[in-house]
Amino acid sequence: MKCALVRRGGTVVHSERHPTDAARGPAAVVETILDVADALAGKARLDGLTPVALGVAVPGVVDEGRGVAVWSANVGFRDVPLRELAEARLGLPAALGHDVRAGGLAEARLGAGRGARHSLFVAIGTGIAAAHVVDGSAAAGAHGAAGEIGHILVRPGGPLCGCGRAGCLEAVSSASAVARRYAELTDPVATGPTVSAAQVAALAAAGDPPARQVWSEAVEALADGLATGQALFDVEAIVLGGGLAQAGTQLFDPLRAALHDRMTFHREPRLVAAALGDEAGCLGAALLALDTLEKR
Amino acid sequence: MKCALVRRGGTVVHSERHPTDAARGPAAVVETILDVADALAGKARLDGLTPVALGVAVPGVVDEGRGVAVWSANVGFRDVPLRELAEARLGLPAALGHDVRAGGLAEARLGAGRGARHSLFVAIGTGIAAAHVVDGSAAAGAHGAAGEIGHILVRPGGPLCGCGRAGCLEAVSSASAVARRYAELTDPVATGPTVSAAQVAALAAAGDPPARQVWSEAVEALADGLATGQALFDVEAIVLGGGLAQAGTQLFDPLRAALHDRMTFHREPRLVAAALGDEAGCLGAALLALDTLEKR
Structure with a gap:
């Protein structure tokens, strides 16, 4: 899992990585996602920053409109309402995206597809x-x-x-x-x-x-x-x-x-x-989170 | 050429057909398009209707943003600014579309793709x-x-x-x-x-x-x-x-x-x-014309 604190505009101020360890099963992976996100929001506050939104990007079939991880062969997700879970846990607006689509978004806006x-x-x-x-x-x-x-x-x-x-x-x-x-x-x-x-x-x-x-x-x-x-x-x-x-x-x-x-x-x-290398998906998730704020 | 007077909402109140006769060359085809459109607007007024916009859909490569028929193998268009020509001739807002995309639009909104x-x-x-x-x-x-x-x-x-x-x-x-x-x-x-x-x-x-x-x-x-x-x-x-x-x-x-x-x-x-049969493109052109009004 590639994780980051990202400013509006796409600058990464902190990044970290955690093992997915999918063999633990989807429920444990979801817990890790929420734990890591919560800890990142805490770190941001300690550093004098104000977290405004959370973006998560996962593989498989992702219903971005409903914020549901519908299906994933690798991680075993089956209709996991990740957006709702993240909003409940962090008390912040959240967006759920698809890893490759999030990566493509980041490359288009901040990377090789710019322009x-x-x-x-x-x-x-x-x-x-x-x-x-x-x-x-x-x-x-x-x-x-x-x-x-x-x-x-x-x-x-x-x-x-x-x-x-x-x-x-x-x-x-x-x-x-x-x-x-x-x-x-x-x-x-x-x-x-x-x-x-x-x-x-x-x-x-x-x-x-x-x-x-x-x-x-x-x-x-x-x-x-x-x-x-x-x-x-x-x-x-x-x-x-x-x-x-x-x-x-x-x-x-x-x-x-x-x-x-x-x-x-x-x-x-x-x-x-x-x-953007293998952080494209992570950056894209942040962009989706910021887009969510604009739409509200 | 399939041509029609279409109400907001997609109801056809009059339709007519004219030969394209592409062998006459692209300039003559453009003249026919403009003549037919002008005559249709005249007929609408005679019938007590108020023409508000014109839509034209053509085959080939069509730059809808610029309103230009970029290229067509069948008709011989090469960078014809059809939208501008139509607006000048009719004094109405116009939209230029692509025949198959216009047909798809009409099928999606009014035809088999509805819903x-x-x-x-x-x-x-x-x-x-x-x-x-x-x-x-x-x-x-x-x-x-x-x-x-x-x-x-x-x-x-x-x-x-x-x-x-x-x-x-x-x-x-x-x-x-x-x-x-x-x-x-x-x-x-x-x-x-x-x-x-x-x-x-x-x-x-x-x-x-x-x-x-x-x-x-x-x-x-x-x-x-x-x-x-x-x-x-x-x-x-x-x-x-x-x-x-x-x-x-x-x-x-x-x-x-x-x-x-x-x-x-x-x-x-x-x-x-x-x-919608072979009138899908014609209906789609009308929808594009109405969309243009909404955007202004």
Whole structure:
């Protein structure tokens, strides 16, 4: 859990991290969230600051309108009214957001998407998810499930995805897919990844043939997915974050070329690296909290 | 050109149609648009009505913010300031919209998407295009090119699309693609379609094997495209319009089943037929005109 005290305008005055330890179960995780938030508000007061609102961003399906964490595979949330719980505990207005949408919001307002009214933030790590941000607001969809770019079909009949379908973008281009595919190609008896996606990228750069193949397949599929996103959303900037984006030019150079090749009638978006690192979601949660105040 | 006098609230009090005759060139088409609009305003006044605003919806890339028809393959528009021209000619506030987005707007507010805050209108005819409508407003994108669902990749290495890429949804599931594919399968010497998409649908219903194959390929690819749309937009309702949707249960029954099969984590959207026929775009243009008044 990345946690911070954030001023209006987005300046971080204090940050801290805590283990989620999801194995304890969702109720314990909720208690930790509330304890940490309460302690942060206390610290702010001790430092002479006045906490005005709290923002929380969580993964999964999030109903931002009702402030409910509807569903999360990782943490086990099932219809947890986190906003209400946080308001009751802290006595402050609270906002609940989705981690990737909050991250996209922060990148659009304070990070790599600054200046673009229309941007698409794509986080590539164990999974792949996106946030479509227009005028500083991320689209949540009718049920809090918008932006699932990891689960668009890019390779019919391709590798099986964790969601149960074959050929999803996430099953080819996520960090875990890259690592898994490399193990399949190089070690017939391996039952899991033998090296990380970052190592595959480094091996590919060094000319290792199976690594080059895996990396190239991931980049091509990612370009197909981003081209689909651009056809539907028509953004000015695509901001790539998450672990895989750490590969830098190793990812961006071939991906930019592959995306360019796929642009026909589309206006080509800028393809840029996320600027806020793994604190984007935390900053976005703070922005959501401040937005809540403005709306009241 | 579908043209109408529309009351606040969406009631059509008069409608008429005029040939576009695009072969005359874009300047002549613009003149006809202005002449017809001016005559309609005159007719309204003669009938004791007071025209308050004008809405125009055109195909292609449309910059609604600036009121400019940026680009159109069919009509040949290149940066035509249609809104300004209409305001000058009629002396009324005007709005310029995109035909499919205007159609989606009308279906969402007055037609088959009524009651859904989040809907996706997909028009399937010679081409395939979509409008994502949230709270009665259709997303235009950064450059007026959002919603190009016809040009998302569904069949890598598949049939060549008019846009220059292979495997686009439009190249498999549009009415023209269905007709073309049937001709390819049944008449090796045909250089173009031998029957229409509607006839292929009827032949498929009658058990004709090549027609069944072509129809099934079109439906499966369409389900893949709609599932991608749902993963990204998360809507309550998908409204299908355009010529191919006239096939009724012949399209909707297998498509609904194929879409259902593809829903894993997604919330399944209602799949419904458009209700406003080919006047949806015209009605949407009127709604845009009324919206313009509200904003002033």
